[in-house]
Amino acid sequence: MVRRVSWEQAAIGAQAPAKAKGPYELLERWLLMLAAVVLLAAGIGMRTPTPSDEPRFALVAHQMVASGNWLIPHRGTDWYSDKPPLFMALQAASFKVTGDWEIAFLLPSLLASLGTLWLVYDLGRRWWGHRAGLMAALALLCTVQFVFQAKRGQIDPTVTFLITAANAGLLRHLVLGPSRLALWAGCFAAGLAVITKGVGFLPFLILVPWWFARRLRWNGLAPTGDGAKAWAGGIVAFFAAMALWLVPLALYLNTHRSPAAQAYLDDILFNQTFHRYVHPWNSFQPPWFYLEVIATSWLPPALALPWLVPAWRTALKGKDARLLLPLAWVVIVILFFSLTRAKRDVYIMPALPMFALCSGPWLAGILERKGAQWVAIGFLLALASVTLTIGTQGLIHPSAWINRFVTARQLEPSQARVIWWSLTVVGAWLAGCAAILRLRNAGLAVLVGLGGMWIAWGVVMAPVLARASSPARLVDRVEQVVGPDSLALVAWKEEIPLGFDRQLTDFGFVTPWHEQLADAIRWLEQAPQDRWVLVQAAVMSPCVREDMTTDVGVTSGRHWRLFRLDAVRPECHGGEVPTGRAESWGDIDRLP
Template identity: 40%
Template sequence: MSTNKRYSERTLFWLCATVILFVGLGLRDPWPADEPRFMLVAKQMVESGNWLFPMRGDELYPDKPPVFMWIQALLYGLTGSVRIAFLLPSLVSGLIVLGLVRDLGRRLWSDASSSVWHVGAIASWLLLFAVMFTFQFKRAQIDPLITLWVTIGIWAFLRHYLERPSLALWCLAWAACGIGIITKGVGFLPLLVLPIAVWATRARWQSMAPSTRSPMRWLLGPVALVVPIALWLIPMATVAYGGNDPMFRAYADNILFKQTAGRYTNPWLHQQPWYYFIQVVLLQWLPVSLALPFVWRDWRTAWQQRDARILLPLLWVVLVVIFFSLSKGKREVYVLPALPMFCLAVAPFVQRMAAGKGLPRLVSGFNAVLIAFLLLGGAALAFGWMSPPNTLAGNAVPMGYVLLACGAAALGGSLLLRRLHRFAPLAATLSALWIGLSLFAYPLLNDDSSARGLMRDVAARIPADAELGLVAWKEQNLLMRHNRTRTFGFLRPPLAQWQDAAAWAQEQPSRRWLLSERKALPQCMQGAQADFMGVYNRRYWYLVPATHACAASAQEMRDVELDRTKGFEGAFE
């Protein structure tokens, strides 16, 4: 194929990737559950200057290492915009991950590099349109960033073992694992490829690079892993264990032990059966997972031929899924780091499958179902043919028209591109879906989803110079605040928060107000003057002037005394 055609494909890919990922940037605020939490911590870092110990309101936040929040904080300091800073790490990470997959496929299958549709190009297109990839990388959770570090690590390891031994690549892979570990504990995942690579080298699998004869040089790899961890761990542990503040010691214990090995071996959240990730792969890795009934024969042939280019990334994906399956605590996003290598293992066989009948028919059927869902679901919401879900509240009708527009664009794009490539109609549908939701659903749902609407209404209800106390609050409430705001703990029992808030409000009753979630209101507030502010994020919010904020009864406080005596450590239970 001509150089111009390869250039055109590359240009088209990066244009599509940038538009699909970045469209909607600046049109919404952080949405719960995780996005407001991380951005609030990052914003407080900038405002307080305390970068070593993350804070959520007036409490330490011990659930995750600070790397992701550091990056958000740096971007917030540069841009001054929450709406820009909170999403940029994920969006930029997505482009880099796509580039690494594209590069690795091109390098490992260099004999096909003269074709427009070389393996790296196919793998990158597959990854871009995988539902889990696009959905997660358009959100501001830690997982897209950890996927970046994991992909850098596995990219460097595979190049080292399959292309040529390289001390620089070896150290880069270990360093990426180290940064990944202090981003989220599972950053070590690329190391799972090492036993597979050792086995493949000894078994003389095809495509394995010659092994190095200087093993002492490779000891630098573990050193590269330890260095970034030490840069964070040593200062944090010195302050936490070297001082007399039990809060910092509890923070260190929690993040070093409970949130790592403890969370894996004895999880207290998101418990799922052992087969949970099988259904995640089948459903959330669509449409790539549609190839599974057809590609397994090629994988079997690769196993018979001992083709390391296929088996190393594929077996690594299997180990990652098994690793997370062994823990009772499971979330679908845990296996996101394995998705790029899964696409790489499928990509070499896509053109063969596309030339047949089975996969194209399955892809066409999936595309038809998706378009029908958009059109029929949109019409049902727009014309009131069905009861809307509670999450849409009063936005059901306009959201219905958004889905109708997405469906119409998907149908038109599918018809227009059906002769370009057998899989192009599905790409058009998914593009229409992501672009339509980003441009129209983001602004439509933002006020309710982000709590911006609630905090704006509260600010309009109270004087501009008033102080607002938050009770049983969520991170989005503090992040979207307009007035001077005071909190009374986050993980403390709601009624205990109310008791301190009521006492604080009575100190200056003429200028202090309380915003409380319904579950925190004591019995004495039943029937008292409290303005109902609406339902946001499935919670009922009330605004109470200080003059009407009564204290909880002694009996009510005795009921929560056990929680109060747990103190800071009990807050992490």
């Protein structure tokens, strides 16, 4: 018999933390973290960075270690101004500790994701009790976007952790406090988020629903106490965190005045922040884009929304500020990023932990309802059918779409078979979990099923895809041709330098391609007998004769060739690259 729980009962049950159950709670708490470590760490150290974002950050971290300059990020000879340096510095520090780049480029994401998970559990436990905190953490641990990004060497898991830490500090002060220490720690975390991706101000938006709740006398708010003094300290902590980078940066730029330094400062402080939000130049999406993200990347917890919304409505009618503050903040963050034309799914990832927190008190009750159990099992079976269909089709009779996928990913037949077999096994695993655990244990079936899927992804599929897209084979061919001679890059991609163990010459990354080629020709003229240039084949014309170049293959979806000075047409000597078609090369994203 399934116990029916009304939303009034659920709301009342969520009003106060449950009494402690001693060692059982402690055991469940550490089992949660152990399961998270196994799930999120599966596959770490087994692959290299894969395009598009991972090689960029890894290359910057490599150059930090090689140059000793951790203050100004560099991508080749260019100053890298797209993002502040903290995340790349964490990757570099991870290498200093582990001595292995295949671990180091993923380690910050792993640790940040584990920290985020703990913060969600801890907040839920403090507000609504151990069971609510545990359910909130489990909801986060099985969310597609959270787990996928935790296994990537990208900046977003670290930003999400810092913003969640800032939220936790602010909420503990505003709801459980007053607590100066929690507030100051939260403000400091927000400052660190600013020098990670620039969005560290987002946690302070929680003051909007707090002001509303305080004005209307909602339940659960902490007394203000000496609010002015506490917030003064918080402001100091916020700017102190940013000053860890901005003050040394200002001193460095003051003693190294140059056009490059000024361009770096203008870009990172203004162009990549306010101007990018108001006048974006890529990643255009419609206003409703984040509804699509929630409906796909926030699965499976998003499937509980038909039951969560009535529960939230009841709790909000009871003026529960503990729910209002994080839930309203989630809505504000989604609206904030919806107002700009540039949208990416990871932009709203920092809102995901607070969404999971708000679902924690009610998930157990929802999973006792027959309709929710059918939805959970249906989700598992739908995922199983998709993976089984793709896997078996790839093994038996590949479709046109599968063949295009294999070609685009540069998969060898043996590698493709590993992917198709893995998908087939994962599909069978998901279906088996649904069949064995059935409706009564639908929540457990989802956790176990997705856990197996993500372990297979981390240990088998992701390493195979990384090997297929790796520049290792191209690097081997280049080394055989070039030998001990010097090598320069033109129109290069970030993953290319990561494959070499030698010192390379480049002429900028964002520099227009025809200017890079002109500089490369002048570089060749200085020592024509022992210098080579590796270039995208599409960039050579009209200056380089293809019949006098060496084909070294395809990687990163581009065709690459080697040439020396004797392949350069006479009219291009001296770096006199013709205009006309060459001028169109300035758009580095134009070629496929």
